[in-house]
Amino acid sequence: MPATTPLILVTNDDGAEAKGLKALIEVVRPLGIVYAVVPETSQSGMSHAISVKKPLHVRYRKEVSNDRYHCYTVTGTPVDCVKLALNKLLPRKPDLVVSGINHGSNASVNLLYSGTMGAAIEGAVNRIRSIGLSLLDYDPDADFTAAALISKKLVSQVLANGYHADLCLNVNIPAIDKNEIKGVRVCRQTRGYWVEEFEESVDEQGDRIFMLTGSYTNLEPGRPETDEWALESGYAAVVPVEVDHTRYEDVDKLKDLNFDLNT
Numbered sequence: 001m002p003a004t005t006p007l008i009l010v011t012n013d014d015g016a017e018a019k020g021l022k023a024l025i026e027v028v029r030p031l032g033i034v035y036a037v038v039p040e041t042s043q044s045g046m047s048h049a050i051s052v053k054k055p056l057h058v059r060y061r062k063e064v065s066n067d068r069y070h071c072y073t074v075t076g077t078p079v080d081c082v083k084l085a086l087n088k089l090l091p092r093k094p095d096l097v098v099s100g101i102n103h104g105s106n107a108s109v110n111l112l113y114s115g116t117m118g119a120a121i122e123g124a125v126n127r128i129r130s131i132g133l134s135l136l137d138y139d140p141d142a143d144f145t146a147a148a149l150i151s152k153k154l155v156s157q158v159l160a161n162g163y164h165a166d167l168c169l170n171v172n173i174p175a176i177d178k179n180e181i182k183g184v185r186v187c188r189q190t191r192g193y194w195v196e197e198f199e200e201s202v203d204e205q206g207d208r209i210f211m212l213t214g215s216y217t218n219l220e221p222g223r224p225e226t227d228e229w230a231l232e233s234g235y236a237a238v239v240p241v242e243v244d245h246t247r248y249e250d251v252d253k254l255k256d257l258n259f260d261l262n263t
Contacts, residue, residue: 006032006159009094009123011081013115015042016073017249020101020135025069027152028098031159033068035094037085040073040116044104046115048122051076078119086126086248091164096122096159100171101147103140104217107172107227107237108190108218117170117241123253125243129158132168136231137175147179152262171241174231182234189239190226191219217246 008028012021016038028034040059054076061071070091082097102116111117116132123130131154135147150173154247158167172182172188195217198210218228227237 007090007092007097008032008034008155009082009085009090009097009128009153010034010036011038011078011097011099011119013039013043013078013099013119015039016071018042018103019140019142020103020133020147023148024098024101024133024151027148028155029069031155034070035085035090036069036071037077037081037089038071038073039081040075041113043077045113046077046079047113048079048118049077049115050083051080056080058084058089062067078115079122082119082122082126086128089197093126094123094128096155097128097130098133098151098155099131101144101151101173102132102134103142104134104138105136105172106132106134106170106233107136107231107239108192108216109194111170111189111239111241113256114166120168120170121241121243124166127165127167129163129167130169131155131158131171133171133173135173135175142175146176146181147173149178150181150184150227154238165182166243168241168243170227170241171236172227172231172239173236174234176234178233181236183236185230185235185237185238187227187230187237188225190223190228192228193217194221203263 057075059073062070087121099116101120106114120130120132133151194214197213203209230237
């Protein structure tokens with residue numbers, strides 16, 4: 001643990017009133033000085049989006065803040081919240097960024113669309129250890145008892161150990177009773193994709209409108225090293241994530257292509 005009292009930045013993508021956020025704040029408040037900088041409203045599915053040429057309104061919530069806990073709401077995305085926190089709102093660089101606890105899965109390909117993980121990855125971009133936390137339950141009144149227990153263990157471990165500065169963890173927790181969770185598994189991301197569907201209807205003006213739906217396809221069912229297998233088997237899944245998206249095995253192959261513009 002840092003020599004000084006840890007400074008912890010908390011954010012999410014479900015908005016300031018989400019039950020998962022409140023559960024996470026209760027987890028981290030005993031562990032250091034906490035700054036919660038969160039979207040004013042739900043920003044699910046925003047991934048790494050930022051607000052460009054759009055003013056961001058920030059409100060300091062005095063009614064819930066004190067010397068060891070400060071809360072701000074922002075009219076922007078989760079990544080906006082992290083950027084504002086690091087550049088304007090925090091007294092120093094935080095020791096940890098925690099994002100969540102999200103209502104719903106961010107395992108497998110969901111990581112790419114997740115505002116929760118967008119915020120965590122932004123922490124890693126700035127070389128701050130970061131954790132994104134998600135519970136596989138979309139119910140606004142979900143039971144976060146097990147998720148809070150696992151979150152506390154992971155946050156405490158990351159604060160106490162000397163992991164590299166841009167550590168980023170994608171943590172997903174099954175929606176089962178805490179006594180039924182078999183443990184925590186460090187995994188890799190499952191290869192999978194969403195089959196997109198759109199429900200079509202017509203609005204009051206007669207214009208066509210579409211609502212995105214769909215179903216997830218797991219390309220690696222039964223692979224015990226993957227996050228989806230862990231979750232289906234009653235484990236919490238921890239996947240280390242990196243910012244670098246380079247597919248290194250293709251770099252040398254592509255160098256052999258003919259890039260001569262004169263031929």
